[in-house]
Amino acid sequence: MAEIRLKNVSKIFKDEKVVKDIDITIKDGSFTVIVGPSGCGKSTTLRMIAGLERQTSGEIWIGDDCVNDTEPGKRNIAMVFQNYALYPTMTVRGNIEFGLVNKKIPKEEREKLIQDISEIVGLTEYLDQKPQNLSGGQRQRVALARAMVKKPKVFILDEPLSNLDAKLRGQMRIELIQLHKKLGTTFVYVTHDQVEAMSMGDEIIVLNKGTVQQMDSPMNVYHNPENVFTAEFIGTPAMNIFAYEKVKKHLPPLIGNVGFVGFRPEHALLERMENGSGSMFLRLASKIITMETLGAETIYTVENAAGKMNIKSFIEPFDNIQEITVAIPYEKLYYFDEQGKRNHGAVMERLEPVLVGGAKA
Amino acid sequence: MAEIRLKNVSKIFKDEKVVKDIDITIKDGSFTVIVGPSGCGKSTTLRMIAGLERQTSGEIWIGDDCVNDTEPGKRNIAMVFQNYALYPTMTVRGNIEFGLVNKKIPKEEREKLIQDISEIVGLTEYLDQKPQNLSGGQRQRVALARAMVKKPKVFILDEPLSNLDAKLRGQMRIELIQLHKKLGTTFVYVTHDQVEAMSMGDEIIVLNKGTVQQMDSPMNVYHNPENVFTAEFIGTPAMNIFAYEKVKKHLPPLIGNVGFVGFRPEHALLERMENGSGSMFLRLASKIITMETLGAETIYTVENAAGKMNIKSFIEPFDNIQEITVAIPYEKLYYFDEQGKRNHGAVMERLEPVLVGGAKA
Amino acid sequence: MTRSSANPMTEVMPRPKVRNNVRSWTRSSVRPYVMIAPAILVFSLFFIYPIGYMIYLSVLDWNFVSPVKDFIGLANFKGLFQEQKFLEVMKNTFMYTTLTVSLTIVISLLISLWLNKQGKVYAFVQGALFSPHIISLVSISMLWMWLMDSNYGLLNWFLNLFGISNVPWLTSPSTSLLSLVIVAVWKGIGFNALIFIAGLQSIPKDIYEAAELDGTSKVRTFFKITLPMLSPTLFFLTIIGIINSFQVFETIAIMTQGGPLNSTNTFVFYIYEYSFRFFKIGFASAAGVVLLVIISLMTIVYFNILSRRVHYQ
């Protein structure tokens, strides 16, 4: 168990700086999720922590040691790969045992460790199978067992569930959460999947183009994004963000530098044309373009003065209606400056200053 | 454009009957989605329609023709494969052109068709690239273009989006819906993905072990499942279903043969212990086991007399509360008989007969 | 956990670790050389050095045993290209190579398309097909020499059954090279077919299905899908075939000795004959150098084509 600190870590591939002066501390025992678009440097960051890639500059600390010059095998880190990277020629037992043998742990102790671990992950009866005879979920468990058995200080997981189908993914997600609780080890977890990020992490790191956009708890990242990137990246459908210019006339004057305004799809109300009145709402006359009904919820794509936007509604879908008014409560609006940075200080002039932004956390 | 009819179609592989007397009509111009667990015969059904596999018995009609003995190339069907099945040795242009050359369409016309199609799918600038130099989404588009350019009567798509990442999948989903609208051709679409099935199809066919469980509109399949299988299969988290026995004492007596009772996770209300009163609700005292916060919604896993169940809530998550009451409105309960078949006639004895089941469609 | 407490720790970092690391770094940069060293040593000692020696000999006039070694510059090369026989040898080598490689590849490709099926019968036939490959060229040469006997060979006996008169096979300059080609093709088909079958099996099935849905005829599917998909295999076999054909020796030494009328004399045999029957080491070495140049050119072309033209998944 250990804290991980990256101090001004950068990585240059050829001429391209893919990780830019990252400076973060991953708390001991936390479940930290790294998210970000493809190619933003998530894997590279993980691989530098694991020692599979050497950082171009900066320092990496695990617990009290600077591991800059420590071989991967000596860092006391276990990694679970996207496609499991199981040794196909070894049995499940062999896979789990391999790291232990390298550590020169005596046979009896190994046996015991394997026994314990395979009970935990429910693989006891498959110990003598080859990985290719196992299902996706079972392989995933082997990968976990292989990582766990080494009792590492840090677990690193790079999109470990992305190759599983939806059902299994849900199941494994829960197992991983429970595993983390049980072990109390630091987990660093990369994913593409919103739901995974939100539901699993204590802490989310949003990465873009090699720089950290925000590092915070899931709720804060969702409700209190620090910039347009995070706001748009987290949440499905994404937060609707539009130029302030386009809605200026529908809003009371604002104090502060505001370039963009946003709101979450689920915070808007849809009203039939007629009853478009009442204050404290940003009201936009809109046209419904498409409507996706997903059982419990319906997602509308609408078009209005501010452009296209998604609205999420939990009420029965409207059929046959085209014209509609979208109403967003003022307190659910987010303000960003021209650079896309959140402007926490922006307030509406004519009202008593309220805390803008929907977040309470 | 054409209607597809399967008349008593079966398929036996070796000794196993993987498709069992399927008897369905896929409407002309519809977007029909086939869903079902892995190995239930989805691909086999599609492949029989396409002619890549011959049915063991039964007849397949496309439009007014029985195509039992028609070669795949002559059925006027285009197929998009899961892993695209692009010809890796040909350029994008070559891939799109290939079918046209087989049809002996003159060069000039081909050129024009390719030009048009590649504009539609946005591939114009990649026409001279090889598929392996394209991204997943672009490859997918090439596969679509190749299918579209033949102007087929029927489009068959076998999990065409499953290899794409979440973002791209969402985008392609919308593109496909629009494409279907534009072309008006019959689409038969296989997917594993709930969201795809619900949002894209006009019609959903739920398949299990080679038999059709239900064929209906997405809303009906969701709100009005015909049996336990469909009810559990459609919706995430799945409908909560439990033995009638376990909740019998919490419910007014029922008329009709009821084996199982179910409700959708989002239809339950969570109440603090104290205010557990009021009628017309099935109330179960429960313990919260896990809680997944997903931004706009929270999913609770609770345990109570009926077993474990998932509850979906759109209100702010409760923190630090363990004991809770789950309340499900009577009209949101679904009843099934012992065989798992929906019992539409089951009513509560002491109440005026209401239309049971939440569905209105 | 503040920054100020972290900085001193960096400074206290024990140095030995770093030194240890420097050593491991050097080890890792030397490691690939250590790994290739044994192989490269063997190649240098037994292939590269002899080649150098051969180049040295090619500018001498030497009979191999006499103490007199006259340096004569490029005279050997000049002599070589003035010699009718050498030109014939070049021609024979190219003819033999072209015919052998193309016939082997075409026939084995067709056969592999046919035999690319599962089942015991097919496994057996594939095995039978491959069996000539595992048998010593010495045995094969003896066997075929005898099968191709123009009067008493099984082959002519068989042709006679169909009313075809005797073919002179190895005994006439017009058929001798072709006869050697037949032997080489016969021997090579199994190996080639086996690799083609492997290649065919690695082509994804759904591509064929896509083509079927595109209404593609069998022939067109073959030329437009199968063949391009097989291009790496095709290329591999071509290059291996060319190498082997250039090196043909045993069949010639045993079956024809380069005759009749020099019609089956090829590079390697010619070189061997000149150095050991006619004691013209310098001359033979010059021919060896010419062969080496051709081979090197082929190697370069091979790598360039490989990296450019051939399709790889």
Added chain:
Amino acid sequence: ACQSGENEENNGNQAEASDNRIEITYWYAFGDKIGENNENLVKMFNESQDKIRVKAEFQGNYQDLHSKTQAAFAAKNAPEVTLNEIASIGVFAKSGMTEDLTPFIERDKVDMDDFIPGLMGNSYVDGKLYGLPYLRSTPILYLNATMLEEAGLDPTGPKNWKEFEEYARALTKEGERVGMSLPVDIWFYEGLVAQSGGQMISDDGKKAEFNGPAGVEALEFWKKLSDEGVITFQGGEGGADVALQDFANERSGMRFNSTAGLSQMLMLAEEQGFELNAAFMPANDSYGVPTGGANLVMTAGLEQEKKEAAWEFIKWMTAKEQTIYASSYTGYLPSRLSAVESDEMKKLYEEKPQFKVAVDQLEYARPRPMEQAYPEIAMILADEIARTMLEKDLKPQDALDKAAEEANNLLN
């Protein structure tokens, strides 16, 4: 490494290992009977005295043997004693790989007159003796006596070219059999040239003479018969095998072949049920044949001790008794007159008179050319002869002139 007891019967050379005998190596060509003969003789030699031990080693055919001797000489580990196919004696001697034996002959007063003179032609280079005849042969004419009789011919065979022509014609039945089936073999051609009174290469070794009248006459004779279809030439490496098969299957009535094959031919004839006769190659102006086989030679540059040992061995191998042994074991010619007259040989000749023919024919034996370039010339010439047979319009004179031109280039 891994010697097993298996080969003790073949190798007499691994007896008591650590005495102070002088070890020398002897390389020979050919296996089967010939190989056995070599091994047996060496064993006998090793047992006959206690100063020298010879190791006999098989090296393939003559070509292999020569190549390897040459390589071994360059690597300075050549065997002390080896065989030179007689046409190669000159090459080896002139390039300094073999030792002049003259001093030993003179010192030990070896009776050179006892060697059959016909066999000695190829033993001298520039007047010095470089080898002593060992397993030697000549081509002879094999006859299917049964067939000859059926055709109303004298089973003792044709005596001269004219008769040969008649025989060939008489034996030929179109599509069924021919008079003679033979490979394109310079050895036989050398015979025909000799019979016509010519020679292959001029005495000074500087000029080809086979395109002179004798050579042309020989080739014209062959071409005439070949064109007429009464003799057929078998091209290619397998030609000799085909000729043999033709003869065995009675598809030809006559055959030129080495005396070395006589035992095998007798066996075959018996199995095929015909009587085999042997005769001189027919005469033109006179009889005349080349000889074949190999001479024993000593490699050059040996230490004195080894030299002596090698000489002892060569002397012993070519002595009368051993000649008799080798001749009767292999069917090769005895090389000494005294051997021919010995009782053992006489007895053999009585039983199998065919063997005598070859010995008698030696009276007309000619040396083979020994120029360094001769192997190459022989090949060129063989090609031209084969071409003459194939191309109807090619004049023998032109073909031979062409070959001679190339040969002259090589000779100078």
Added chain:
Amino acid sequence: MKASTIIKVINGIGLLLVVCIFALPFVWMISTSFKSLGETLTFPPKWIPNQLLWENFAKAWNSGPFLTYITNSIIVSISILILQFATIIPAAYAFARYRFKGNRFFFGLTMITLMIPTQLIFLPVYLQMSKWGLLDTLWALILPFASSAFGIFLLRQTFKQVPEELLEAARLDGASEWKIIFKIMVPMAKPTLVTFGLFSFITHWNDYFWPLVMTTSDVARTLPLGITMLREVEGGAAWNIIMAGNMMLVLPILIVFFFAQRQIIQAFVYTGVK
């Protein structure tokens, strides 16, 4: 229905024909090895000998120290195999997995040796061997083939296909490079290694030229030399004996092959010879 049976029959006949074309010569070889000398010369040829002359085999066997030949053949082929594995595995790994200065150069060098006929280089090697006193020993037959360019080529392709994650997983498991090679890479390349092993074994088991040149006595001679010796007779070849000898050469390898055939196809499916 009928058309398909006809096709089946034609297919069957075709298969039979293929087997005949490729296997009949061996049947012929077997048949001949039992014939008498006269029978080998008869025309038209006989398929079944009048009587089975087992003594042909005895004769072939007794014509030389065949036990020595066989032992030598086995020692040479197997030693070459072992040495080749020992040298090509690390080399192929380095070529496939490391970037180092001269990578392309050394690989090019390796590929050139693939194309050099042994006839071109044996002379200097012979002289070297002689200098080292290794002529006429098994070393002279083994050492020059202690590595194989073809093997490195094939194996490199296979190693390249092993996903990088696997190696990283092993590194994180604390495995050394050598351990990675022998515990991860080699087992994964097993079909390729088996195939290469078989080819190498066939090549050196059958090799005629090299042993002919490098050996001068039976001590170090191999089976093919023993067999050709049967043919080197001035008078005329005895085909029955020769074929009997060849049978000894061919049979072991034929047996090995029939067991390894599946593996070979697999190996090429995996490497795709890419």
